[in-house]
Amino acid sequence: MKIGYLGILMSLFLGVGPLMAQSQDDDKTTNLQRLVEVDQCVACHIDEEALPEGLHENDIHLRVGLSCAGCHGGDPTSDDMDIAMDPARGYVGIPDKREVPRFCGKCHSDINFMRQFRPQVETDQEEQYYTSRHGKLLLKGDTKVAVCTDCHTSHAVFPASDPRSSVYPTNVPITCKKCHSDPDYMASYKIPTDQFEKYAESVHGQALLKKKDVGAPACNDCHGNHGALPPGVTSIGQVCGNCHINNLQYFQKTKMAEEFKKMDLHDCIECHGYHSVPPTNDDMVGVGEQSTCIDCHDEGDEGYKAAVQIRQLLLDLTTAIDSAKVLKKRVQIIGMDDLDIEYLLKDAHQQLIHARTVVHTFDPKQVEEKTKTGLERAKEAIQLALEEIKEYHRRRKGFLFATLFTTLLIIGLFIKLRQIESEQKSES
Structure with a gap:
């Protein structure tokens, strides 16, 4: 019976699997196919093999039913090119680059329109853009700066949460790199073009690009998205503080912050x-x-002396933790109980993390409050490990004595038995 049920389940799985795959494939193609039936722009461009370069069938606009006319205007119901592309019918064609932000903003700045797709959608992107370095230069007539389509693309737009998106976290540095790493393109702006190379080797870049940790900061996390600007003197701390909040709060209360x-x-x-x-x-x-x-x-000077003291406090704690780890490893190797040692080491390491954060007070006394507790935990771990090792050797000695006693007992019994056998033979 069980075999019968299993067979039925496998049949269903094998039968439904291809259907699901086919359904997914159909979804990928129907975005364009369904538009061909009602949109002459799409039908004509397909016939002429003149679809826009980079067009993706799962573009977010296509998926929600917005086709060519949704952005470029005109009459998509007519197969007559003169009628379909009549300016009197709203046709605008390819917008001038200087008009792109307002072009996209026709929809993206309209809260009532955008709510049809996402109730909590933001609609201030265009407004933010014109506060950015890009936007300000565009208003001055500089068409080399980035506009919406440079970052999001024109016809392959995906939600930022989609790994295929040009603004998905791991893709953001690559997107920014297209302009900012081109020395010839950026020559007139007199700014460095080695940011990507430096970032890629940094602790943030390694986490994002190599380890694929999307929680690590990319360009936009520090510079902003649509309102992108270089962080100023007054804001750099707040930018870092978005993630490193405790470090920032400690630093802001210091004399050094005032001097900075x-x-x-x-x-x-x-x-x-x-x-x-x-x-x-x-x-x-x-x-x-x-x-x-x-x-x-x-x-x-005072800062020099404080630096020496703080470094020594950290060194004392890390040395104690390292010593405890070595002893804990020995305890594990000999098969003794290391659970309590592990808990003590975790507490000690947590205090070390706190101490390293409190370094941003530049106050040896505050750092010592954390390292002192950590040292106590580390020393407890060391003592406990030594006791486990001592107990191990005590048990070995006990086992040795027990083994020796048992061996002597067996030998004595053996001799006694042989003696009894010998006496029995002599009597017979």
Whole structure:
């Protein structure tokens, strides 16, 4: 009976699978096919093999029923080119690049129209665009700057959540790179063109482009989307603080933050950089070769002394944690209980994370509050590991004595048995 049911299920699966695949294939083609029946623009362009370059059948506009006339105007019901492309019927053809933002804004800035597709859709993209560096230059007549179609494409527009989209998180740097990494194209703007290369090697770029972590920041997370601008002195900290909130809050309360404002220095990038942000490590603190502190502080001043103290506090804690990890590994190898040691190490490591964040107070006392607790946990882990190792050796000795005793007992019994056998033979 079970075999019969299994056979039925397999038959259904094998039968429905191809149907589902066929259905998906049909969905991909029906966007254009259904328009051919009612839209002479599409029908004619297909007949003439003159469909727009880059057109994708699953373009978001096609999927919701908007065809050529939805953007370019005209009369899609007529197969007469003069009628279909009559300006009197609203035909505008290919818009001038300077008109593209307003061209797209005819729909995307109309809340009543856009609500048909997404009730909570934003409709301020065009307004934001004209506050951006791109938008301001476009208003001045610079047609080299990016407009909607440069970033979103013209006929292969997908939701930003779709991996095929040119503005999907992992694709954003590539999209921006098309212009910003071209030295010839960007020559007149007198700005660097190595941003992508630096970003790709940074901790953010490695996370996004290599590990595909879409939570990592791309260009638009720092510069903005439609209102893209280089972050200014007053906003750079807030940009970084969107993710690194605790670091920002600690820093803003420091004397250094006040001095940075007076000197027109950017909050975070003076130590961490911007496009080429390296992974942080404890050597950035202190007075060693990799330290950022010595870029500003000279030997003997308060900042120099604080850097030395903070680095030592972090070193003491990391050393204790590393020692505990080595002992924990030994405990695991010998098969003893490491569960409590693991919990203590997690607590110690959490305190280390807190301490590294509190570094942004530049106050050794506040850092010590975290490292002190972490050291206590690490030392407890070390002590517990040593006790487990000691217990292991105690058990080995006990086992050795027990084995020796058992062996001697067996030998004694063997000798006694042989003695009894010998006596029985002599009596017989």
